[in-house]
Amino acid sequence: MNIILASNSKRRHEILVSCGIRHKVVPSNAIEYMTANRLPEQVVMINARIKAEAVVKKIKSGYIIGADTVVLLDSKIIGKPKDASHAKKMLKEMSGKTIRVYTGLCVIDVKKENLISDYEKSLVTVKKLKDKEIPGYFKLLGPYDKAGGFSIEGPGSFIFDDIKGSYFNVLGLPTAKLKEMFEKLGVDILKEIRA
Numbered sequence: 435m436n437i438i439l440a441s442n443s444k445r446r447h448e449i450l451v452s453c454g455i456r457h458k459v460v461p462s463n464a465i466e467y468m469t470a471n472r473l474p475e476q477v478v479m480i481n482a483r484i485k486a487e488a489v490v491k492k493i494k495s496g497y498i499i500g501a502d503t504v505v506l507l508d509s510k511i512i513g514k515p516k517d518a519s520h521a522k523k524m525l526k527e528m529s530g531k532t533i534r535v536y537t538g539l540c541v542i543d544v545k546k547e548n549l550i551s552d553y554e555k556s557l558v559t560v561k562k563l564k565d566k567e568i569p570g571y572f573k574l575l576g577p578y579d580k581a582g583g584f585s586i587e588g589p590g591s592f593i594f595d596d597i598k599g600s601y602f603n604v605l606g607l608p609t610a611k612l613k614e615m616f617e618k619l620g621v622d623i624l625k626e627i628r629a
Contacts, residue, residue, distance in 0.1 A: 435626050436496025440489040446501055449607045454627035457499075462488035466502065466513070474511050475553045478502045478538025483551055486540040495545040497621065503606045506534040522568060530562035537603045541615045550615050554608035556599030558586070563593065 437457040439447060450457050462485040468477065479502075486500030505512040507528055515521035538553045563571065571593055586594060586604050600608045616623040 435621070436493070437626065438489060438493055438496055438498045440485045440498050440500045443501070443606055445605055446607045449602060449605060449609065453609060455623065456626060460489050460492060460498075462486070462500065464488040468511070468513060474504050474506045474534070474536045475538065475555065477511060478504055478536045479540065479551045479553050480538070482538035482540035483549070486542050486549075490542060490544055493544050497616070497619070498540075498542045498544060499612070500540040500542075501537060501607055503535065503537040503603075506536065507531065525563070525568055525571065526565070528560045529568075530560065532557055532559045534558075535599075535604050537606060537608055539608070539612060539615060541612070541619060543619050543621075548619060550618050552611060552615055554600050554603040554611045556597060556601075556603045558594055558598075558604055559596040561593045561595050 435456075437450075437455060439450060439457050439459050440462040441447070441459070442461045442463075447457075447459055464481075464484045464487075466481050467484060472480070481502030482500040484500070485502065486498045489498050489500075507524075508531075512524060515524055535556045535558055536553055538551065540549065540551045542549045586597075586601075597604060600610065602609045603611070613623050
């Protein structure tokens with residue numbers, strides 16, 4: 435089965451590899467949609483679809499996976515930081531708060547021209563950080579190509595008190611939700627896993 439990941443994200447690629455799912459990476463290079471007028475779950479599903487549909491014309495048959503992740507802090511959607519200064523500001527704003535992480539998924543069956551979209555939400559509580567600690571954590575959390583400007587893996591795990599919901603959603607690819615979506619398309623993705 436031809437599975438295509440329409441994403442530049444190394445982390446999403448690594449998650450599929452760790453699950454034993456054979457796939458190719460075809461970056462969509464699509465322009466992401468961002469607006470304050472929509473709910474975060476709508477924004478991530480729209481972006482996931484934009485990314486998946488951008489790759490459709492390059493593939494004759496197979497299944498394309500598009501994904502997008504944003505962080506909601508209070509009522510504000512946070513995407514990827516613009517630069518190091520912006521990433522530090524984000525970290526300071528998240529200190530001591532519970533953030534919501536949304537990942538939208540879109541899977542397209544190219545041959546049947548069938549499309550399914552869904553999303554996952556997780557709650558992540560960020561440890562209360564002292565101002566003097568932030569520069570130290572900041573050095574450990576990069577690179578800043580992720581929603582919210584942080585990685586929950588490795589040293590990033592030191593700043594999180596609690597996670598409610600899918601851990602893999604926080605990483606950017608909720609695998610249980612992805613399996614459900616493939617099932618709705620009539621595909622048992624477990625059969626595609628390398629023995």
